[in-house]
Amino acid sequence: MPTTTPEHDKRVAELTFSSVYPHYVAKVEKKGRTKEELHEVIAWLTGFNDKQIQKQIDDEVTFKEFFKRAKLNPKAKLITGVICGYRVEEIETPLTRKARYLDKLVDELAKGKKMEKILRAG
Secondary structure, X not given: OOOOOHHHHHHHHHOEHXXXXXXXXXXXXXXXXXXXXXXXXXXXXXXXXXXXXHHHHHOOOEHHHHHHHOOOOHHHHHOOOEEOOEXXXXXXXXXXXXXXXXXXXXXXXXXXXXXXXXOOOO
């Protein structure tokens, strides 16, 4: 599978979290999961609490800034698999990999995976 292109990485870096967030909410709710569960997943990955997640939305931060502010969970490297046509663990650009980690977690939540599995417990 191809690694990401500089153009792709630039697009990801410039995307605002606030523009993607409603899609995350819609995706998980459509599959019977909750916004609270989504926040739990985001908090696990980034260290942000509900108030801090809302601040990222209000500040309209880009993914570049979002992940600069985040304290990435050390277990994030356990997130593997394919998302958006890319194998997460093979993405070379750190920022794009972090954004895809988030996409992958949201995807797992929407697919009905158990929270312990999503949060790489154990």
